[in-house]
Amino acid sequence: MIVENNFSLDKVDLAILRLMQENARISNVQIAKDLEMAPSAILERVKKLEQRGVIVQYTTRINPAAVDLKLLAFISLKASDSIGCADTAKELAKIEEVQEVHIIAGEDCYLVKVRTSDSASLMALMRNSFSKIKNILSIRTTIVLETLKEQQQLKIPEN
């Protein structure tokens, strides 16, 4: 199941990624000091990491309590067949309130993560989705009461 990738990242690239994942606003000067290199060399590498698509985005993690809604739900769906399943998943992914869609092996076909303002609007969203989406046999919803660990960053290998 392990697939090799086309990205060849050397020790310095990984060190840069590690520092920038921790703090996207770190200066080239600081990275250069940490890695004992010239700032211009760091800049060059960072530009290449961006161009090669290794760096996808510089983003700001915002406290959800400050801006986001409170209610979170996972929904798993079951479809009649795998082709219909994939289509349905794509439809689900288009819905704005749907944050994640995972096609999974096993009993169910997908796992869907939805964020809505309250239970009522979650139900409305689901009802609304069903009118658009075919091949759904059953639905099991569950509400997240508490999250102990989330949004963990990717683990960047040592070398």
Added chain:
Amino acid sequence: MIVENNFSLDKVDLAILRLMQENARISNVQIAKDLEMAPSAILERVKKLEQRGVIVQYTTRINPAAVDLKLLAFISLKASDSIGCADTAKELAKIEEVQEVHIIAGEDCYLVKVRTSDSASLMALMRNSFSKIKNILSIRTTIVLETLKEQQQLKIPEN
């Protein structure tokens, strides 16, 4: 279920957050131009957003294909009672390979997201966890074959 928060963010704060979530490395000068304000005013606000804990971190999204392992699994566990359930969840959250732990309402007690290098090491991890963790009645694992939507950013309200 909706709870009010202590953060009072005005229109300008939200506009800044929206820009910085999209690009954490945007300059104060650029934000200032966009919002027709002085760069120093933007800087002052950003510092306050950091201090107040609204801005949690500036991070770099890295292409998982470049650095991360391929196999991903969801595990849902069932515990004997709700107290044991919470304790077990905390134990699970301590495991390095475990990326997310959600305490959920319904049939199961938690939903756990794990990233390991292959099925064998996932099984080893699970076996290892069980020796430490009590109150587990049953386990259902499922492997994510494809992810259509993930890592969506928080939706920042208009005003």
Added chain:
DNA sequence: TAATTTTCTGAATTATATTCATTTTTTTAT
């Protein structure tokens, strides 16, 4: 409505990003 606090502005200063010619290192081909 006066006093206080908060936020904003704009100029000065400090620091960083960016560019580029040159040097060093690595890779490729023979």
Added chain:
DNA sequence: ATAAAAAAATGAATATAATTCAGAAAATTA
């Protein structure tokens, strides 16, 4: 092995941006 070519690094010069701060404007409080 080794010469040629390519890639990466350096360090100085320049362009941009961050930061500081005194004073003005706006918002809040008593």
